[in-house]
Amino acid sequence: MEAKLQELKNRLMEVDDLNNAVALLSWDQTTYMPPGGATARGRQMATLQRIGHEKFTDAAIGKLLDDLRPYEESLPYDSDDASLIRVTRRAYEKLIRLPSDFVAEMSNHAALSYQVWTEARPANDFNKVLSHLERTLDMSRKMADYFPGYSHIADPLIDFSDDGMKAESVREVFGQLRQQLVPLVRAITAQEPADSSCLSLHYPENQQLDFGLEVIKQYGYDFNRGRQDKTHHPFMTKFSLGDVRITTRVNEHDLGDALFSTLHEAGHGMYEQGINMAYEGTPLAGGTSAGVHESQSRLWENIVGRSRGFWEYYYPRLQSIFPEQLGKVSLDKFYRAINKVQRSLIRVDADEVTYNLHVMIRFDLELELLEGKLEIRDLPEAWDERYETDLGIHAPDNRDGVLQDVHWYGGLIGGAFQGYTLGNILSGLYYAQALKAHPEIPSEIGQGKFDTLHTWMRDNIYTHGSKFTADELTEKVTGGPLRIEPYIDYLKTKYGELYSL
C-alpha cells in the first residue's frame, strides 16, 4: 500500500509540475510577455495542459485509486492519506470525462480570447471579441455535456469551482440575499451620497503600491513566498506552496483601485500560503472552492480593510504619505468615502452592499446564455438592460459594461461568478466564528495587529487546503451549513451606523 501511495503521489507531483508550468506561462502572458509571444504561448499552454490532463487521467491513476480504496477506508475520513485519495478520486472522476484534445483546445482558445480581450476592452470594441466569445459559449456548453444527467446545464460548470453547488441552490441563496439587500440599498441610496472626491485626486503610482505592500506585509502575506506585479485585471496565482503571487493595477486618480485589489488578492494569497506544506504537489494543495477562496479575499479586503478600526490605525500613516491629498480630510470623511454605497457600473469597484447585485446579474446572464435563451450578439444589450433594472444605471460604453470582467473572455462561461457572492456570505460567517473564539480581534485590528485573525483563519481554514469540501469545511468551522445571517448582520450593523438607518 505504501508503494502504491507513493506511486500515486509521484504521478500527482508530475501533473502538478505541469499545471504549475501552465500557471507560470499564464502569469507571464498577463504580466511581461511581449505581444509577439501570444500565438506560441496559447499553443504552449494548450500542449502542457493536454499532457497534464493525459497524465492525470491515465488509467494507471484510476487503478491506483481503486487499489488504494481499502487503505483509504481503513483510515479516519480526515486523515491526510484518506483525504488525498478521496479528493484525487473526485477530481479524477470528473476529468476522465473530458477528452485531452478538448482540454487543449479550450486552453488554446482561452489564451487567444484573453489576448483579444486585452485589446478589445481599451478599444471599447465588443465586436472584436464577439466570435471568440461565441466559441467560448459553444465550448462551455460542450463541456457541460460531458457530464450528462445534470438538472441545469450550468451545474457541471458551477461544480468545477464550487463543488456541490448547483444552479438551483445558488439561485435559492441568492434569492434570500436579494430580499435583504434590495431594501438596504434603497434605504441607503435615498440619502445624500457620501463625498468620495478625496479618492480621485492624483495619487502617484509608486506610493500607492508601496502603501499596499506595507499593509499586506502586516497582514501576514509572506513575500519570501510571493510577490506582486501589475496586470490588466488583478489576480492571485500559485506555482508552488512556496511561490504564491498576486497582481494589481494602479489608477493614479483612484486611490481605492490598487489598494483594495491588493488587500483582496493578498487574502487569496494568504489562503494558499497557509496550506499545510505536506500537501505540496497533490490535489490537496489548493483552496477548496471559489466561494471559500473568495471568503478570504473579501474578508481581508472589506471586513478588515474597510473597517473603521483598520483606518483608525492606518489613516494617519496614509495621510503622512499623501499629505497634500489627505492632510485636511478627516478620518470620518475618508471612512465614508471608501464605504460609499452607490449604484455603480464596475463590479470590482462596487461597494459591499451593491456588489452582490453585480454578481447576480452576471450569474443570471450566464444561465441564460447556457440555456440558449440569450445569444452572445445580444449580450451587451441584455447587460445594459439588467443594469438598468437592477441598479438603475446605464454604462456609457461596453468598456465599462459587458467588457469589464476578464472571466468570460478567459475561456469559460458558467460557474465564473457565483463564488464571489458565496464568498461574501462565507466571509461574514467565518469572521463571526473567529470573533466568538477571539472577541479581541476588532480591537487588535485597531492597533494594526492581524496575527490572531490570520492565525485563526490559517488553523481553521487555510491549513486544510482541499481536504474538506466547502460544505464540510463550513460545517466543521461553524457547526452548521452555509447561512446568510452573519453576513447580513455585518452589513446591517456597519451600514446602519454609517447611514444612521
Place this chain on the structure above:
Amino acid sequence: MEAKLQELKNRLMEVDDLNNAVALLSWDQTTYMPPGGATARGRQMATLQRIGHEKFTDAAIGKLLDDLRPYEESLPYDSDDASLIRVTRRAYEKLIRLPSDFVAEMSNHAALSYQVWTEARPANDFNKVLSHLERTLDMSRKMADYFPGYSHIADPLIDFSDDGMKAESVREVFGQLRQQLVPLVRAITAQEPADSSCLSLHYPENQQLDFGLEVIKQYGYDFNRGRQDKTHHPFMTKFSLGDVRITTRVNEHDLGDALFSTLHEAGHGMYEQGINMAYEGTPLAGGTSAGVHESQSRLWENIVGRSRGFWEYYYPRLQSIFPEQLGKVSLDKFYRAINKVQRSLIRVDADEVTYNLHVMIRFDLELELLEGKLEIRDLPEAWDERYETDLGIHAPDNRDGVLQDVHWYGGLIGGAFQGYTLGNILSGLYYAQALKAHPEIPSEIGQGKFDTLHTWMRDNIYTHGSKFTADELTEKVTGGPLRIEPYIDYLKTKYGELYSL
C-alpha cells in the same frame, strides 16, 4: 511522406512547447521568483525537461526519421525539409544516449546549484557551492561517458554547444590566437593606461537602462517580440520566435556594465529574432552553435558598439543624458575609456584584447577538471594561479575570482566557454565579409544607421537558424573555413590606432 513529415513536425512542436516552458521557468527563476519558490522550481524544470526528453527520444521519432530518409535524400541538402530531418536526426542520435532520468537529475541539480551560487557569490563563499560543484563535475563526466569513443572527455560536451569542435581543434585555434594576443597585450600594457575614471561616476539606473534600450531599438532588436529585465548575470532566452528576451544588470558606478551587456545580449536576441519564422517549433529554430551565437553578440557589442564611428553618432546623445558626468569629457577620452586595455579580473568586463585570455583560462581549467587532474576544492587556487601567470593579477576574493561566472554553477562543466572565443574570431570573419559586400557599413554606423549590417547578417546568418552547422555556415558565408586573420587584423588596426603601435 507528407503525413509522416507532418507527424514529425507535430511531435517536435510538442517537445518545443515543453522546452520553451522550461526556458520560461528558468527565466522567471532568475528574474522575479521569490526565494520560497526555489525547491519546487528545480523539480518543475526537471520534470518538464524529462518529459521533453522522453518525447524527443521516443522510438516513434526514430522510426519517422528512418522512414523519411529516402524523402530527405531526394531533396537538395539545403532545402528546409531535408535540413529539418537531418538536424533533427543529429540531435536525436545525441539525445537517445542520455537516459531521461539523468536529464531530469541534471536539470534539478542545475536549478539548485544556480540558486546556491546566487547566494554564494555575494557572500564570497566558495565553500557554500563546493559540494554542488563537485556533483556538477561528476555529472558532467558521467554525461561525457554516455558518448564513448571520444579522444578527449571534453569532446562530447564541447560538441553539445559547438557541433564539430573538439578539445584538440579548440586548443589548436586558441594556440594560434594566443601567439598573436600575448605580444599585443604586452605592447599595449607597456604604455600609460587609458583614463577610464569618467565611467565610474554615478550614473542613475533608469537613465542607463533607457539609453541602452534606445540603442538596441536602433540596432533593430524588436521589442514587439522581446523585452529586457534585470538579472544577476545577463543572458538571452527565447520562448518562441515571437518572444526572444534579454536581461541585463546595472551598476550605478560603472557605465559600461549595463550598456555593453545590453548591446551584447541584443546581438544574441537579433540572431534568434532573425530566424525564418517557418522554422518555429522545430530544431531549426535556434542559433546553430555557441560560437556563431557569440559572433553576433560580440559583433554588436564590440565591433559596432565600441567603434569610434558608433560613438561619433551616440556620444553627443549620451552627453545630453549625463551632462554632469560627461559634459566635459571629450569623445576621444571617452572612446579610449571604453576601449581601455588592461589586465583585469572580470571576464565580462574585460576589453576585447585580453578577453580571450580569460576564456582560455576557463577552457584549460575545464579540461583539467574533466581529466581528473584538478579537484574542485583546489579550483580557487588554480584559478588564482592562472590569473597570476596569464594576466599578472590576483583576485582579492573568490567573488571576483572563481565565483564570477554563472556557467559552472548552472549545472555543467565542459563546453561552456570555448564558444566565446570562437565567437570573437567569427565576429571578425563575418564582419569582414559584410564589409566586402557593403563597404559603406562603417560610415552608416557613424550616422546611427544599422540596417545594412543587420540585414546582411539576417540574410546570411540569422535566417538559416540551425540549418547549417557552424562550419558549413562559415564556408557558405566566407567561402572558406574558420580563420583568425580577419579578427586579428581588426584588433591590430583598432588598437594599433588607439595605442599608436
